[in-house]
Amino acid sequence: MSALFLKGLSQKVRRGQAGSVRQGxxxxxxxxxxxxxxxxxxxxxxxPETSAVVTRIFEEYAAGTSPRAIAARLNAENVLPLAVASGMLPRSTETPRAGRGASE
Structure with a gap:
């Protein structure tokens, strides 16, 4: 595709998204x-179920807990990420396997 077409498409998408936001x-x-x-x-x-997790994340961060520590706690408690909780991905993809991209 030409660069000009892609630039125009990008502008149209952004304009549409901005209109959606303006409409709430x-x-x-x-x-x-x-x-x-x-x-x-x-x-x-x-x-109500997942909003409690969001509230907890903000409260922990405001109390000085690092994002990495918050993520580690959520993983330890098996809190499902959005893609798994919403059914977009199977449960087998929710956490990385040891030695395969998982940061220790």
Missing amino acids: RNPGGDLYGYTPRKGKPGILDIN
């Missing part, structure tokens, strides 16, 4: 702590 809607993608409302594109409802 989510411009795309799933958000941890929210569930899409059926039949209402871009409208999100708070998910």
